[in-house]
Amino acid sequence: DAGVIQSPRHEVTEMGQEVTLRCKPISGHDYLFWYRQTMMRGLELLIYFNNNVPIDDSGMPEDRFSAKMPNASFSTLKIQPSEPRDSAVYFCASSFGARNTEAFFGQGTRLTVV
């Protein structure tokens, strides 16, 4: 398997624009997680899915953030409208099970909002 695949690797956008980040999890994994990494706050869990169903979105910072998982092989994280404080590295991770199990991370999307 190619691992967790995220796109794009880098995104630069202007404040107010819509941004969509994409993730393809490892085939057969039933959990998908979206994390945000910043220098100030470290790694924060934004939302996670089990069998394509959102389970906990309490980490999503604002209504400007939304995530979907239309099928087992694809998920998106959307920010609309984007703001400079959204600049961060966004990671997608997948796992088989959610407890006592390791997660496999993508390479991340570095988002810069100017």
Add this chain to the structure above:
Amino acid sequence: GDSVTQMEGPVTLSEEAFLTINCTYTATGYPSLFWYVQYPGEGLQLLLKATKADDKGSNKGFEATYRKETTSFHLEKGSVQVSDSAVYFCALSEGAVGGGADGLTFGKGTHLIIQP
């Protein structure tokens, strides 16, 4: 709730020095413990793990022992190399039964710099 505390960095060492990065945790159940490593510009990779008390995880010369009595999982390496320079994250995952959160709870990460 669950939490992981690890020493803040950066930690700067000379090549061949002994490394310890401390990690302690708070969990509602009986968690599994992990160390992840992040190289510059990359995602997190699993370095090692332990699933029960007194287990020792090891990989690439790194070791960590699950100490339930002290709720710790300190990372050690006897002789570090320049290529070990990275950010190291301690994490826990709750057990299959009982309370606590799904998924991984991470510490804030420790930036390790190895100088030649």
